[in-house]
Amino acid sequence: MSTATTFALSIENGDEPSAERRILIVDDHPVVFDGVRNILAAHPDLRIVGEASEPVGAVRLAGELQPDAVILDLRMGGRFNPEISGAVKKAAPATKVLIHTASEENEPVHAALRAGADGAVFKDGRDLVVALRTVLDSDRGYLDPRLRTERGGARGGDTGPVVDALSPREYDVLRALALGQSTREISQELYLAESTVRSYTKALLAKLGVRSRIEALAVARRANLI
Secondary structure, three states: OOOOOEEEOOOOOOOOOOOOEEEEEEOOOHHHHHHHHHHHHOOOOEEEEEEEOOHHHHHHHHHHHOOOEEEEEOEEOOEEOOOHHHHHHHHOOOOEEEEEEOOOOHHHHHHHHHHOOOEEEEOOOOOHHHHHHHHHHOOOOEEOOOOOOOOOEOHHHOEOOOOOOOOHHHHHHHHHHHOOOOHHHHHHHHOOOHHHHHHHHHHHHHHHOOOOHHHHHHHHHHOOOO
8 A cells, every 4th residue: 555544434423233343444455454344344233433554543543443343454564563462452451452464474473462462363354253253252362273373383283493482572673683684773663772672682582592693583484483
């Protein structure tokens, strides 16, 4: 989407059924918006009240609308954004956050869950309503059974190295390291002090059980973290 858009849909007063659930959609692909609209159109109690195409707009609209749930794209602007789950929950504490992902990479999904998301589902639409109703109607989280486990296991029994779970910020630093960025470049991109970046780097090296950035990237790739 060439121009980021964020808007709230008009809400009529007086005729809303008590069971109606108000949904905010966040995604940067128009075709996904259309697909979600079509799926939810068959369920009158799941009403779309807002749409956003970038993280800042998502957090702002969540705070303004206080929706019952947010269907949140995991990857926007060409990068994973697991920390946005926590920002949305901070802006709207009662709102359920359902991660909507097209990726089978396990660590970004679980980073988003650790950051505050209530569930995650693939973007093929097959289980979207089931996942949405699960997080809305219970205190149980929802994880699409087709997603890999947090400990690096993939479908079909393939397993990678067992590593301790990274925090959302540690994952951001790891992703930046994989792009070849220096400590200074990472600090500028993530708006962190260089000393803080070094602390995150030291922590993720310890969790990966390595002593250098090169070793960290090798282990992370084998564990499907990047």
